[in-house]
Amino acid sequence: MSSDISYKTVSFKGGVHPAKDGKSLSGDRPIKTAPLLEKYQVIVHQNIGAPPKLLVAVGDKVKKGQLLAEADGFVSVPLHAPTSGEVSAICDIPGPMGVPVQAVEIKSDGEDTWTELLSPLDWRNAEPQELKDRIHDAGIVGMGGAAFPAHVKLSPPPDKKIDYLILNGAECEPYLTADHRLMLEEPDKVLEGAAILGRSLGVSNVFVGIETNKEDAIAVLLKKASAYNVGIVGLKVQYPQGAEKQLIYAVTKRKVPAGGLPMDVGCVVQNVGTAAAVTDAVKAGIPLIERVTTVTGEPVKEPANWRFRLGTPIIKAIELAGGVASEPGKAILGGPMMGFAQKSFDVTIMKNTSGILLLDAKDVFQYESNPCIRCGKCINACAMNLSPGPLGAMIESEKFDLAARAGVMDCIECGSCAYICPARIPLVQHFRRAKAEIRRMTQNQKK
Amino acid sequence: MSEEVKNEPQLPSGNELILSSSPHIHDRENIQSIMVKVLLALMPAIFMGMWLFGADAIRVILLCSIFCVGAEILWCLMAGKPTSTVKDCSALVTGILLALNLSANVPWWLCLIGAILAIWLGKQIFGGLGHNPFNPALVARVGLLIGFPKLMTSWVPTIFMGQNTQSYSKAFFSDSIWMNVLEGKLDGITCATPLGLAGEAEKIISGAGAPQLFSGITTSEAYLNYFWGNVGGCIGEISAVALLLGGVILVWFKLIKWQIPLCYIGTVAVLSWCINLFFPGVTPPALFHLLTGGLLLGAIFMATDMVTSPMTGLGAVIFGIGCGLITCVIRIWGNYPEGVSFSILFMNALVPLIDRVATKKPFGYIKRTTEKGATA
Numbered sequence: 001m002s003s004d005i006s007y008k009t010v011s012f013k014g015g016v017h018p019a020k021d022g023k024s025l026s027g028d029r030p031i032k033t034a035p036l037l038e039k040y041q042v043i044v045h046q047n048i049g050a051p052p053k054l055l056v057a058v059g060d061k062v063k064k065g066q067l068l069a070e071a072d073g074f075v076s077v078p079l080h081a082p083t084s085g086e087v088s089a090i091c092d093i094p095g096p097m098g099v100p101v102q103a104v105e106i107k108s109d110g111e112d113t114w115t116e117l118l119s120p121l122d123w124r125n126a127e128p129q130e131l132k133d134r135i136h137d138a139g140i141v142g143m144g145g146a147a148f149p150a151h152v153k154l155s156p157p158p159d160k161k162i163d164y165l166i167l168n169g170a171e172c173e174p175y176l177t178a179d180h181r182l183m184l185e186e187p188d189k190v191l192e193g194a195a196i197l198g199r200s201l202g203v204s205n206v207f208v209g210i211e212t213n214k215e216d217a218i219a220v221l222l223k224k225a226s227a228y229n230v231g232i233v234g235l236k237v238q239y240p241q242g243a244e245k246q247l248i249y250a251v252t253k254r255k256v257p258a259g260g261l262p263m264d265v266g267c268v269v270q271n272v273g274t275a276a277a278v279t280d281a282v283k284a285g286i287p288l289i290e291r292v293t294t295v296t297g298e299p300v301k302e303p304a305n306w307r308f309r310l311g312t313p314i315i316k317a318i319e320l321a322g323g324v325a326s327e328p329g330k331a332i333l334g335g336p337m338m339g340f341a342q343k344s345f346d347v348t349i350m351k352n353t354s355g356i357l358l359l360d361a362k363d364v365f366q367y368e369s370n371p372c373i374r375c376g377k378c379i380n381a382c383a384m385n386l387s388p389g390p391l392g393a394m395i396e397s398e399k400f401d402l403a404a405r406a407g408v409m410d411c412i413e414c415g416s417c418a419y420i421c422p423a424r425i426p427l428v429q430h431f432r433r434a435k436a437e438i439r440r441m442t443q444n445q446k447k
Numbered sequence: 448m449s450e451e452v453k454n455e456p457q458l459p460s461g462n463e464l465i466l467s468s469s470p471h472i473h474d475r476e477n478i479q480s481i482m483v484k485v486l487l488a489l490m491p492a493i494f495m496g497m498w499l500f501g502a503d504a505i506r507v508i509l510l511c512s513i514f515c516v517g518a519e520i521l522w523c524l525m526a527g528k529p530t531s532t533v534k535d536c537s538a539l540v541t542g543i544l545l546a547l548n549l550s551a552n553v554p555w556w557l558c559l560i561g562a563i564l565a566i567w568l569g570k571q572i573f574g575g576l577g578h579n580p581f582n583p584a585l586v587a588r589v590g591l592l593i594g595f596p597k598l599m600t601s602w603v604p605t606i607f608m609g610q611n612t613q614s615y616s617k618a619f620f621s622d623s624i625w626m627n628v629l630e631g632k633l634d635g636i637t638c639a640t641p642l643g644l645a646g647e648a649e650k651i652i653s654g655a656g657a658p659q660l661f662s663g664i665t666t667s668e669a670y671l672n673y674f675w676g677n678v679g680g681c682i683g684e685i686s687a688v689a690l691l692l693g694g695v696i697l698v699w700f701k702l703i704k705w706q707i708p709l710c711y712i713g714t715v716a717v718l719s720w721c722i723n724l725f726f727p728g729v730t731p732p733a734l735f736h737l738l739t740g741g742l743l744l745g746a747i748f749m750a751t752d753m754v755t756s757p758m759t760g761l762g763a764v765i766f767g768i769g770c771g772l773i774t775c776v777i778r779i780w781g782n783y784p785e786g787v788s789f790s791i792l793f794m795n796a797l798v799p800l801i802d803r804v805a806t807k808k809p810f811g812y813i814k815r816t817t818e819k820g821a822t823a
Binding site for chain 1: 456457458459461462463464465466467468469470471472473474475476477478480481535574575576577578704753754755756757758759802806807808809810811812
C-alpha cells in the first residue's frame with residue numbers, strides 16, 4: 001500500500017523556528033552503549049497514571065529484566081530491573097520535577113545476567129490483544145517525553161474507530177538527536193514496531209512523520225518502508241511540529257477537538273523510540289530497561305547519543321560524555337523548549353528522558369519581563385491559535401475564569417510564545433499556573 | 448567530583464544552577480532591538496527631511512528627541528520608577544516621530560510642549576510603554592494642532608523652492624486661477640501644502656464650479672515633486688519615496704503588520720478614486736491623495752505602532768480600512784485639509800473592540816462548542 005503513497009512535506013500552522021537548533025552538536029554521533037555501572041537508582045513512578053506496586057525489598061537479588069514493580073490498574077505499567085544484582089536500598093532521590101521521588105537502588109553484581117524472558121511473538125499472526133498485553137508487560141510508555149502508557153493509547157473504546165497510526169519522528173526540539181540516530185541506525189526496528197503497533201490497532205494507514213532536517217534518516221526509512229507497509233511523511237522544520245495535535249493535523253489535516261484526544265479524530269500517535277521498544281518486546285520479549293538519550297549542550301565536551309539503562313544518574317551520563325568544557329548554568333532533562341530545569345545531577349534517567357542538555361552559564365539568563373508591547377508575535381507563534389499575550393495579562397491579574405474561557409486549558413505548553421516574546425514575559429509559566437489554579441477551582445466545585 | 452584536576456571547568460553544585468520554567472532558550476529580539484530597527488526604518492525619512500529643509504529640520508529633530516527622552520526620565524524620577532525604561536528607545540522613537548510630524552520652522556518651545564504631551568499625556572499617564580491606548584506622537588501632534596493652529600499649519604519651503612516661494616508656487620501652479628488662491632495665502636516665507644491648496648481649490652470650486660482647478664496641482668511635474676518630497680509640509684511627511692523605503696524595511700524585519708498600511712492606503716485609493724471619478728469637482732484624483740499629506744507617514748509609521756494597533760492580521764485589516772475611511776471623509780468633506788492623525792487616533796480607541804472580534808479561534812475550537820452543546 002505504501003508504495004502508492006508518494007513522499008511529501010507537510011506542516012501545521014504557526015510555531016517558531018529557533019535560530020540555533022544545536023542538532024549539529026550530536027547529530028552525527030552514532031549511538032554508543034553506556035558501560036555497566038556499579039549501581040542504578042531506578043525511579044519507581046516513571047509513567048503517567050498510577051505508580052506501579054513495588055515487588056522487591058532491600059536485600060533481594062534481582063536479575064536483568066526482572067519485575068521490580070507491577071502495574072497498578074489500567075493506566076499503569078510494570079517496571080523492570082536494568083541489570084542483575086542486589087536491591088541495596090529503596091530510598092528517595094532527587095526527582096526530575098524538583099521533588100524527591102522513590103527509587104529502587106540496585107547494586108550491580110557485574111554479571112548482567114538476564115532473567116527468563118517472555119517468549120517471542122510472531123506478531124504477523126498474533127492477536128491484537130496479545131500484542132497489547134505484551135506491550136503492557138514490557139513496561140512501555142511514550143518515550144518522546146510524556147511517558148503515557150503505550151497500551152492505553154492502543155486500547156480505544158469500541159465507539160472510537162481508529163484509522164491512522166502516526167509515528168512521531170519529528171524530533172522538533174532543538175539539540176535532541178536521539179530519535180534521529182535511532183531511525184538512522186535501527187530503521188528496521190522502528191518500522192517493524194510501527195507495523196506491530198498498526199496491527200495491534202487494526203490500522204492499515206501507518207505513517208512515520210520526520211522533520212526534513214533529518215534527510216539521511218528519511219532516505220534510509222524510505223528505502224525500507226514499503227516492506228513494512230509504512231508511509232513516510234516529511235515534516236517542515238518548524239517547532240512544535242512533533243506536538244501530538246500538530247503532527248496529526250500536518251499528516252491528516254484533521255483537527256483534534258479542543259479538550260479532546262487524538263482518538264476523537266481516529267488517530268493514535270506513538271514516538272519512534274516507543275516503536276523500537278515495542279519491536280524488542282514483541283520479537284525478543286525484552287522489557288523496556290534502556291533507551292537512547294542525547295547528552296548535549298555547548299558545555300559538554302563530547303556531545304553524543306547514548307544508550308543508557310534506566311536509573312543511570314545524569315552525572316554519570318555527563319561524565320561518559322567527557323565532562324564539561326565550560327561551566328553550565330542550567331541542566332535540563334529533555335529539550336530546551338519543553339524540558340525541565342534540574343537542580344541536582346543525581347536525577348536518574350527514566351523511560352522518557354530524551355535528552356540531557358547543559359546550557360552555558362553565559363547563555364542562560366533570568367529575564368526581567370517587560371510590559372507587553374502588543375507586537376502579536378506570540379499570536380502568530382501559537383500552535384493552538386490562542387492569544388498568549390492577552391492570556392498572560394489575564395493571568396497576571398488573576399482573572400482565571402477569563403483565561404479559562406479564552407482557552408488556556410488548550411495550551412500545550414510548547415513554549416513558542418515565550419520563546420519569541422520580545423518583552424520576555426514568562427508566558428508558559430503563567431499558563432501552567434493558571435491551569436493548576438483552574439483545575440483546583442473545578443475540583444473544589446465538585447466537592 | 449574531579450578534584451584532582453583543578454583547572455578543568457567543573458559541574459557546579461545544584462544550587463548554582465538556574466531553575467526556571469521552560470522554554471530555556473529565547474529569540475534574540477527584544478523591545479530595544481525592535482525600536483532600533485524602527486529607527487533604522489525612519490532614517491530615509493529623517494535624511495530626506497534634513498536634506499530638504501536643512502538645519503531647521505535637524506534642529507527640530509534633535510530638540511524633539513532630547514525633549515522626549517528628557518520627559519521620560521523626568522516622569523520616571525517623579526513617579527519613583529526606574530529610569531532604565533529609556534534604554535528601550537521607545538521615547539526616542541516617539542521623539543523622532545513627533546519631529547517628523549512638525550514643520551521645520553516651529554519654535555523650540557513647541558517641541559518641548561509636544562514632547563511633554565507625547566510622553567506624559569500620551570504614554571506615561573496610562574502606565575508607560577505598552578499601556579497607552581493612543582499613539583503618543585499623534586496625541587502630541589493633535590494637541591499642538593488644536594493649541595497652536597497657526598504654527599502647526601505654516602509650512603516652510605524646501606531648499607529647491609528657492610527664496611521666493613510666492614513666485615515659485617506661482618510658477619509651479621501656473622494656472623491663472625491659482626493666482627487668486629495664492630495671493631491671499633502666501634506671505635513669502637511660508638508655503639502651502641498640496642492638500643491645503645486642494646482644500647482652498649474646493650472652496651472656490653464649490654462657488655465657481657470649476658473642477659479644472661485641480662489640474663494645477665495634479666500635473667506630472669507636481670506628482671514627481673510629491674514623490675521625491677519637494678513640497679511644503681511636515682519634516683517627515685513630504686517624501687513619499689523615503690517613507691515607502693522605510694515601509695519596506697519595516698515589513699522586511701516583520702516589525703509591522705503589512706495589512707495595516709496596505710488596507711489603509713488601499714481604502715484611501717479606492718475611495719478617492721471613486722469619488723473623483725463620479726464627482727471630479729469634489730476632490731483630486733487618487734494618486735494625489737496617496738502622495739500628499741501625512742498619509743504615507745501615518746499609514747506606514749503611525750498607524751502601525753504595535754502598542755496601539757490590533758494584534759491579529761484580521762484586526763489589522765479592519766483597523767486599516769477604518770483609518771482609510773475616516774481619513775477620506777475628513778479630507779474630502781471635513782474642515783481640516785488633513786485627516787490622517789484624527790483617523791488613527793479614532794481607530795486607536797477602537798482597538799480593544801477590534802481585538803475582541805478579531806481573536807483567532809483556538810485550534811479545534813468549533814468541535815468543542817458542539818460537544819459542549821451536546822452535553823449541556
